[in-house]
Amino acid sequence: MKEPFIHIKNLRTYFHTEDGTVPAVDDVSLSINKGEILAIVGESGSGKSVTSLSLMRLIDPPGRIESGEILFEGHNLVDYSMKKMRAIRGNKIAMIFQEPLTSLNPVFTVGNQISESIIEHQHKSKKEAKQLTIEMLTKVGIPRPDRVFHSYPHALSGGMRQRVMIAMALSCNPELLIADEPTTALDVTIQAQILHLMKELIIEFETSILLITHDLGVVAEMADRVIVMYGGQIVEETDVFTLFKHPKHPYTKGLLSSTPKVHELKEELVPIPGSVPNPIDYPIGCRFADRCALVMETCRTVHPELIEVKPGHLVRCWLHERKGEGT
Amino acid sequence: MTGKGHLLEVRGLKKSFEVKSGFLKRNKNDLKAVNDVSFFIDAGETLGIVGESGCGKSTTGNMIVQLLEPTAGEIYFEGEDITKLKGEALRKKRSDIQIIFQDPYSSLNPRMRVFDLIAEPIRTHQTISKKVLEERVLELMKVVGLNPSYANRYPHEFSGGQRQRIGIARAIALNPKLIVCDEPVSALDVSIQSQILNLLVKLQKELQITYLFIAHGLPVVKHISDRIAVMYLGKIVELTTKENLFKKPMHPYTKGLLAAIPVPDPTQRDLKEHRVLIKGDIPNAVHPPSGCVFHPRCPYATELCAQEEPLFEEKESGHFAACHYPLREDKGIVYLREGNHHGEVHFESKKGDARFN
Numbered sequence: 001m002k003e004p005f006i007h008i009k010n011l012r013t014y015f016h017t018e019d020g021t022v023p024a025v026d027d028v029s030l031s032i033n034k035g036e037i038l039a040i041v042g043e044s045g046s047g048k049s050v051t052s053l054s055l056m057r058l059i060d061p062p063g064r065i066e067s068g069e070i071l072f073e074g075h076n077l078v079d080y081s082m083k084k085m086r087a088i089r090g091n092k093i094a095m096i097f098q099e100p101l102t103s104l105n106p107v108f109t110v111g112n113q114i115s116e117s118i119i120e121h122q123h124k125s126k127k128e129a130k131q132l133t134i135e136m137l138t139k140v141g142i143p144r145p146d147r148v149f150h151s152y153p154h155a156l157s158g159g160m161r162q163r164v165m166i167a168m169a170l171s172c173n174p175e176l177l178i179a180d181e182p183t184t185a186l187d188v189t190i191q192a193q194i195l196h197l198m199k200e201l202i203i204e205f206e207t208s209i210l211l212i213t214h215d216l217g218v219v220a221e222m223a224d225r226v227i228v229m230y231g232g233q234i235v236e237e238t239d240v241f242t243l244f245k246h247p248k249h250p251y252t253k254g255l256l257s258s259t260p261k262v263h264e265l266k267e268e269l270v271p272i273p274g275s276v277p278n279p280i281d282y283p284i285g286c287r288f289a290d291r292c293a294l295v296m297e298t299c300r301t302v303h304p305e306l307i308e309v310k311p312g313h314l315v316r317c318w319l320h321e322r323k324g325e326g327t
Numbered sequence: 328m329t330g331k332g333h334l335l336e337v338r339g340l341k342k343s344f345e346v347k348s349g350f351l352k353r354n355k356n357d358l359k360a361v362n363d364v365s366f367f368i369d370a371g372e373t374l375g376i377v378g379e380s381g382c383g384k385s386t387t388g389n390m391i392v393q394l395l396e397p398t399a400g401e402i403y404f405e406g407e408d409i410t411k412l413k414g415e416a417l418r419k420k421r422s423d424i425q426i427i428f429q430d431p432y433s434s435l436n437p438r439m440r441v442f443d444l445i446a447e448p449i450r451t452h453q454t455i456s457k458k459v460l461e462e463r464v465l466e467l468m469k470v471v472g473l474n475p476s477y478a479n480r481y482p483h484e485f486s487g488g489q490r491q492r493i494g495i496a497r498a499i500a501l502n503p504k505l506i507v508c509d510e511p512v513s514a515l516d517v518s519i520q521s522q523i524l525n526l527l528v529k530l531q532k533e534l535q536i537t538y539l540f541i542a543h544g545l546p547v548v549k550h551i552s553d554r555i556a557v558m559y560l561g562k563i564v565e566l567t568t569k570e571n572l573f574k575k576p577m578h579p580y581t582k583g584l585l586a587a588i589p590v591p592d593p594t595q596r597d598l599k600e601h602r603v604l605i606k607g608d609i610p611n612a613v614h615p616p617s618g619c620v621f622h623p624r625c626p627y628a629t630e631l632c633a634q635e636e637p638l639f640e641e642k643e644s645g646h647f648a649a650c651h652y653p654l655r656e657d658k659g660i661v662y663l664r665e666g667n668h669h670g671e672v673h674f675e676s677k678k679g680d681a682r683f684n
Contacts, residue, residue, distance in 0.1 A: 043516035157608045187379035188544060189605040192587035196604060214517060217546075217589025221596055240593045258521035260546035262573075262588050263595075269550060271521035275486045 004031035005208070006055075006176060011068035013047075013054045016061075020280035024050040024063070026232035032176065032208050039211040039223035039240075041255070045276050047232040048212045052178045055210070056095055057085045091121040094169035098181035100161035104153040110137075111149030114168045121172045136167040139204075141197060159190035166197065170205055177202070180212040195222060216259050220244060225312075228252050231277065231287035234306055238313040248315040250292045286318065294319060333367040333403070334537050335391065335505055340364045340400035342386050346613055356613045360386040362561035364400075365639070370504070373531065373538040375552030375569070377545055377584070381612055382558040384541045388507040391539065392426045393417065404505070422452045425498040429510035431490030435482040441468070441493055442478040448500045467496045470533075472526060488519035492526070499530060507539045512547060524550055545588055549573065557581045560612055560620040563639060567646040577642055577653035579625045580605070619651065627652055 013025040025047045032038050040048040054065055057077060070077040077088070089095075097103045105113060114136065115129035124132065130149070137145035140163040153161055162182060169177055179198070183191035195218065202209055211222055219226055219240065226243045228236040228251065236249040247253045254272035274291040283289060285300040292299065298318050306316040341364075343357040361383040368374045376384045389395040391402055393409065401408045409420055425448075428434040435444055445464045449455070455463070465475040471492040482490055491511060498506050508527065512520040528551060530536060542548045548555055549569055556566040557580065565578040576582045583605035607624045610616055616623050622632040631651055639649040 043518060159608055187609070188587045189379065189583060190608065191589075192604050193606075195589070215589065216517070216591040220591045220593040221589045223593075244591065244593055255517060256591070258518045259591050260521075260524075260550045261591060262546040262549055262585075263590055263592075269521035269524055271525055272518035273522070275488055275519065276516075 004033050005073070006032040007069070007071040008051075008055065009069040009071065011051070011054055011070065012066040013050050013059055013063060014066050015063045017280075022279045023232050023282070024279070025054060028068075028229075028232075028234055030227060030234070030237070032210060033225075035202075035206055035208055036224040037202070037209040037211055037222050038225050038227065039213060039219045040227045040229055041213060041216065041219055042229035043214055043276065045231075045279060046229040048229050049180055050232075051229070052095070052180055052210060052212050056089055056093060056178065057082075087121075090117050090169075090174075091172045092174055093176045093178065094172065094174040095178040095180065096162070096165045096169050096182050098184050100158065100165045100185075101153060103165060104161060106153055109150050109152055110156070110164050114164070114171055117168060118171050132171065133167075136171050137164070139201070140164070140167045140170075141193075142167070158186050159193060162186060162190075162194050163197070166194075166201070170201060170207065173205055174207055176208050176210060178210045178212070181214070182211075183218065184213070184215070191218075198222070216244075216255060228255070231282060232279065233287065233316065234314070235288065235316045236314065237306075242313060248309060248313070248320055249288075249317050250294055250319070251288050254291075286316075332369075334370040334405060335539070336367040336403040337387075337391070338365050338401045338403070340387065340390060340402065341398045342383075342390060342395060343398045358613050359561050359615070360612065361390070361397075362615075364558075364561075364563050366556055366563060366566060368505070368537055368539060370537055371531075371535055372553045373540055373551055375540045375542065375548035375555040376558055377542055377548045377555060378558035379543060379609055381560070381609060383561040384543075384558050385509050387558075388426065388509050388539060388541050391505075392424055392507050393421065394426070418452075422448075422501040423504045424507070425501065425503040425505070426507045426509060427491075427494050427498045427511045430514050431487055431494050432482075432514075434494060435490060437482055440479050440481060441473070441485075444482070444493055445496045445500055448497055452501055463500075467500055470499070470530070471496045472522075486519075487515050488522055491515065491523050495523075495526065495530070499534060499536070502534065503536065505537045505539065507541070509541045510543065511540075513542065513544075520547070527551060545584060557584065560610065560615055562620060562649065563647075564621065564650070565648045566639075567648075571646050575655075577646065577648040578621075578650045579627055579654060580621050582654060583624075619649070 008028060008030050011025055011028045012023065015022040015024055028051055040051060042048040053059055055070055057080065059065060065078055068078065111130065111133050114133040118124050118129040118132050119126065134145045134149055137148055142148050142160060142163055156164065183194050186194060199222065213219060223240045225239050227234050228249065230251050236252045243252065247256060257270040258272055260269060272291050277283060277287060277290060285302055286304050289295050289299040296318060304316050304318050306314050307320060308314050309320050340361055342361040343359050346356045346358045348354045348356065364387060366374065376387065378384045386395060390397045397410055402410050404420060404424065412420055442464055445467055446460055449460060449463060465478065468475045468478065473489060473492050482493065485493065512523050515523060524547065531538060540548060540551050552569050554567060555569050555572050556563045557578065559580050565572065565576065565581045572581060573585065576585060587604065605624050610623060618634050619632040619637050622628040625632065637649045637651045639647060642648050642653050
């Protein structure tokens with residue numbers, strides 16, 4: 001079951017702004033296995049969302065995929081025309097966003113929007129599509145789905161809208177669901193409901209999930225594997241248990257120690273000093289060097305490579321250049 | 328509770344907003360944003376208020392800073408009802424109660440330099456010489472961790488965390504006794520959040536400030552608060568020390584909130600599967616449910632809950648809750664571990680609370 005079906009190889013997505021070029025995604029390689037939840041964690045500007053948008057080929061000027069490959073079912077999506085991409089988007093790869101209100105069309109009913117993609121991709125009749133839509137709405141836990149079918153998005157609560165988005169995304173039984181901060185805009189009790197729902201549904205639909213989030217709590221509850229991004233690059237990649245128990249990159253450690261741990265009585269928050277460097281003018285050495293407590297001479301002058309320190313555990317840090325050393 | 332002794336005491340505070348709806352906006356309804364809220368804060372402590380969107384936590388904060396006028400109720404600050412104050416007396420009190428806003432982008436005037444932003448409250452409330460003012464502003468910048476050489480820059484040249492530091496400098500400029508922190512870290516990245524939280528704790532120690540700390544998430548509130556009030560649909564449903572709240576929550580809503588927090592520890596996943604999620608959505612505040620406002624979502628609700636509103640009362644010493652059937656301590660679910668996170672986790676039972684299953 002766990003074999004990769006999406007390979008991203010050396011992806012570079014740059015934004016050419018008036019102030020200069022922003023390497024939003026800078027040489028990112030990753031693969032997603034069948035049936036797994038891969039999480040990408042990072043703070044604003046780390047490139048996590050742009051990576052997922054590149055995968056869907058949703059990069060608009062001034063952004064551009066400069067180089068790299070996105071291999072899906074043996075084809076390179078980077079070479080696909082927009083017309084060919086349309087057959088993939090929403091059908092084989094679906095996406096849900098942070099703010100469901102902006103991703104739903106306000107002038108069409110919920111049912112109309114979900115059945116549209118079913119008619120388009122699965123070539124069903126209007127009647128069949130309606131039936132399928134109501135089935136999907138039931139599956140995502142919407143009460144009175146036949147009434148919600150005729151509702152407009154504004155009439156629904158945030159949690160219900162996100163359920164509608166999930167119903168829409170899963171309606172064509174995609175291979176991959178990209179969830180970009182799916183619960184960030186929701187209240188915590190609703191977030192718990194949505195996360196629970198997503199977990200149930202991926203078992204039923206056998207969908208893989210690429211989960212983009214900044215919340216390590218959500219990662220710990222959902223992910224199988226985790227990629228930590230910083231400054232447009234992957235700085236650490238490993239399975240979720242190793243990440244929380246034996247993090248290697250100082251940035252990952254910093255993120256963990258600056259996250260409030262609600263279930264411990266005494267805690268100390270150790271913040272990461274400073275802030276993210278300007279992407280137009282990244283340092284030549286390690287991009288985290290200025291904020292790193294363990295910074296060395298080499299870090300400032302030579303850019304570290306992403307090294308496999310243990311099978312499946314990759315780190316971009318000079319401290320771990322030699323295999324298995326350091327903690 | 329009396330007005331004396333506490334730095335701040337709020338009694339029966341209410342705020343309604345008129346909501347118009349329907350054809351030609353003919354239907355007028357009252358939205359009770361804050362509905363009969365009472366609490367106190369002692370000097371030097373931090374009271375946290377948590378709740379989900381629309382529970383009235385920010386409205387409560389805004390009334391205390393006198394940005395909103397209460398519909399009913401009293402706010403005693405150092406024994407004096409500040410809702411009755413007017414003119415000069417009110418202006419003077421205002422320098423004692425300051426606020427830090429959530430969004431450091433919209434709360435700073437983009438056309439003012441950092442120096443003027445921080446000097447503004449001082450200029451408004453005090454008459455001091457230019458030289459003293461300059462010294463004071465540069466000192467404030469140092470205190471909040473901003474490089475004083477940036478005094479002539481504009482807000483857009485700063486990152487979110489730095490802007491929040493400017494907001495904090497403005498708030499402490501007049502040596503206030505109470506600061507209402509309205510979600511001061513919600514808009515910031517995780518690594519920056521902890522910088523700001525640590526700064527607030529440091530300032531509290533150094534300047535003896537009292538905080539009313541408002542947030543939508545328990546993790547952040549827990550870190551900084553001594554006592555925590557949980558709000559739901561305009562009411563405080565539980566108020567107690569943070570140890571009590573995490574160890575033995577009495578209100579089912581508090582318990583649900585605790586269970587809903589994602590735990591940054593993947594080894595606890597299976598245990599969490601047994602925790603029960605609060606069902607449904609937050610009801611419309613214009614037409615709140617009868618009886619206990621939480622009853623439609625409560626797993627324990629009975630007919631009594633639908634009919635009669637529970638009183639907000641002291642169930643145990645220092646532990647207030649508004650519930651007909653307050654929860655007793657259960658051993659199934661551990662919300663709080665003693666010691667640091669390297670310590671042994673001890674779970675009594677994996678089955679969870681019998682009443683939940």
